[in-house]
Amino acid sequence: MKENWWKIIGIGLMLFSLIFGMLTPLKPGLPSVFPFNGKAGNQLTLSIQGYNTHFDEVKDQRVWLKLGDYTLGASKLEATSSNLLKATFNTPDILPSKDSVVVFTLISDNEIDGASVMPSAIFVKQANIDSLGAAQIWPQNSVDNLHQRAGITFPYRNVLGETIRNLYYHVSLWFAMFLILAVSVFYSIRYLHKENMVDDHRADAMVSVGVVFGLLGCATGSIWAKHTWGTWWTTDVKLNMTAIFMLIYLAYFVLRGSFQDEIKRARLASVYNIFAFASIIPLLFVIPRLVDSLHPGNGGNPGFGGEDLDNTMRMAFYPAIIGMTLIGLWMADLRFRLSVLADKLLDRM
Amino acid sequence: MKISKIIITIFSLQCLFLNNIAAQSSNPDFMQSIGKIYVVVAVIATVFIGIMIYLFSLQKKIKQLEDQIKD
Numbered sequence: 001m002k003e004n005w006w007k008i009i010g011i012g013l014m015l016f017s018l019i020f021g022m023l024t025p026l027k028p029g030l031p032s033v034f035p036f037n038g039k040a041g042n043q044l045t046l047s048i049q050g051y052n053t054h055f056d057e058v059k060d061q062r063v064w065l066k067l068g069d070y071t072l073g074a075s076k077l078e079a080t081s082s083n084l085l086k087a088t089f090n091t092p093d094i095l096p097s098k099d100s101v102v103v104f105t106l107i108s109d110n111e112i113d114g115a116s117v118m119p120s121a122i123f124v125k126q127a128n129i130d131s132l133g134a135a136q137i138w139p140q141n142s143v144d145n146l147h148q149r150a151g152i153t154f155p156y157r158n159v160l161g162e163t164i165r166n167l168y169y170h171v172s173l174w175f176a177m178f179l180i181l182a183v184s185v186f187y188s189i190r191y192l193h194k195e196n197m198v199d200d201h202r203a204d205a206m207v208s209v210g211v212v213f214g215l216l217g218c219a220t221g222s223i224w225a226k227h228t229w230g231t232w233w234t235t236d237v238k239l240n241m242t243a244i245f246m247l248i249y250l251a252y253f254v255l256r257g258s259f260q261d262e263i264k265r266a267r268l269a270s271v272y273n274i275f276a277f278a279s280i281i282p283l284l285f286v287i288p289r290l291v292d293s294l295h296p297g298n299g300g301n302p303g304f305g306g307e308d309l310d311n312t313m314r315m316a317f318y319p320a321i322i323g324m325t326l327i328g329l330w331m332a333d334l335r336f337r338l339s340v341l342a343d344k345l346l347d348r349m
Numbered sequence: 350m351k352i353s354k355i356i357i358t359i360f361s362l363q364c365l366f367l368n369n370i371a372a373q374s375s376n377p378d379f380m381q382s383i384g385k386i387y388v389v390v391a392v393i394a395t396v397f398i399g400i401m402i403y404l405f406s407l408q409k410k411i412k413q414l415e416d417q418i419k420d
Contacts, residue, residue, distance in 0.1 A: 018393070022389070163384075163389055166388070166392055169389065169396055173396065212399060216395065216396055219395050219399070220395050220396060223391050223392055227380045227385060228388075327400075331400070331407075335410075338407065338411060338414070345417060
């Protein structure tokens with residue numbers, strides 16, 4: 001029992017992130033609006049689709065079209081169901097912009113759901129461009145007295161929806177893989193330093209678990225991509241760099257398998273492991289940041305950050321990373337003990 | 350031999366299970382429903398099955414070692 005404490009911690013953290021990560025509701029959001037275009041000067045009637053919203057229960061529902069500092073409140077609101085709202089706007093003939101087609105942001109606020117934003121919600125076309133004249137007609141009242149939804153929620157993002165929870169089950173796998181591979185490099189270096197066969201076995205077991213996690217990360221990402229992008233695999237930078245790096249690590253096992261002599265195998269595998277790990281840093285951390293990619297959290301940064309990863313998500317994300325790493329180390333420990341036993345048995349026979 | 354059979358059984362059971370839910374819901378875009386929550390379920394199932402496959406391969410190695418000890 002005494003030596004199992006870290007395994008129990010790993011299981012506990014994993015269970016916590018599973019329960020907390022699946023049971024916490026998403027913040028109300030606005031997935032779609034119809035129609036998504038209109039003409040200035042006309043009356044615009046928008047059907048606003050909500051997610052996790054309570055349009056038919058609230059008393060103080062407000063909706064705005066927003067363009068920079070200019071906002072236009074809805075003149076009439078009618079809730080057909082908890083997730084469907086009809087909003088009517090009387091748009092002036094001229095819009096406060098020099099473009100003929102103007103993109104508006106939609107903001108909704110009520111006392112139960114709090115404020116939700118749908119960026120680039122509706123395209124409005126204007127026949128006459130007079131941005132200075134429009135600046136005088138358009139109300140410049142700021143959107144204020146916004147409500148906050150009560151209770152713990154995860155952020156709502158269009159496209160992602162509920163799959164924002166994959167942060168705890170897909171991203172944590174990659175983090176755990178990186179940490180486990182880092183520990184395996186430590187043992188590889190220690191083998192080269194002390195020439196103790198046990199260290200090589202440890203490094204080997206950890207690389208095998210790291211590769212399993214990497215393959216699972218690819219598989220889970222692929223499932224998500226199929227239902228979000230429509231294909232199992234795209235030629236996205238991030239995905240391709242991952243494929244290259246998986247191949248580098250698979251070659252580690254080919255290298256190990258191609259030596260009969262134990263010491264030669266251990267030495268070469270240790271050196272290869274160090275270089276393979278060095279290749280992760282440009283492949284997974286540098287190149288995806290240089291190029292744009294479809295992967296969530298992108299636009300210069302392949303990971304989640306800023307507004308996407310809020311503190312409630314961190315509460316499930318960090319335990320998931322630690323839990324997954326500990327479970328991976330446990331798997332590697334079992335494999336390591338097995339290969340040490342096999343070694344001893346072969347020596348005796 | 351045995352292990353591969355077990356793995357295939359787990360996979361086919363899972364597929365049957367998911368197909369059943371999909372058929373019952375009578376929704377063509379089952380995976381897209383409720384904010385794509387079933388994608389998250391599929392991801393968790395995949396991770397679980399992956400770890401199980403690793404454990405089965407470990408068991409296979411232990412079995413080989415046991416057989417060597419017997420001989």
